[in-house]
Amino acid sequence: MSKKDGDFSDRVYWIVSQIPFGCVSTYGQIATYAGSARAARAVGNLMRQSLKNGQEVPWHRVINSRGGISSKGDTERAELQRRLLTAEGVEFGANQCCELDRFRWTPQEVFWDG
DNA sequence: TTAGTGACTGCAT
């Protein structure tokens, strides 16, 4: 453990909170902006904890690289997420995936050093 | 500090 255990997670929460209405992002993308491009898994865990911790972040706008929803057993939460995204205008195909090229969010600010 | 875990991802079968 380090002295600052809220470094990465805080950045992730902040970045996710910056995702605008009607847009989506991927775990890997969030991880990249947070500073660790390979920490997509950790981002997923943080999102799962965000619900438990009651973090006010649009966790439903974070999906996997395929443009789909990762439920890992929690089908109820998955349906909720799909419903929320659909309500925001994100269209899901029969394969339960949306077109990332069309709905992916690209931040206009630079997060890394600069 | 060590070990275990998972809402990921890309490459190989």
Added chain:
DNA sequence: CATGCAGCCACTA
């Protein structure tokens, strides 16, 4: 084209 497998990283006990 659909599965399987092995890295990678941060968090928790």
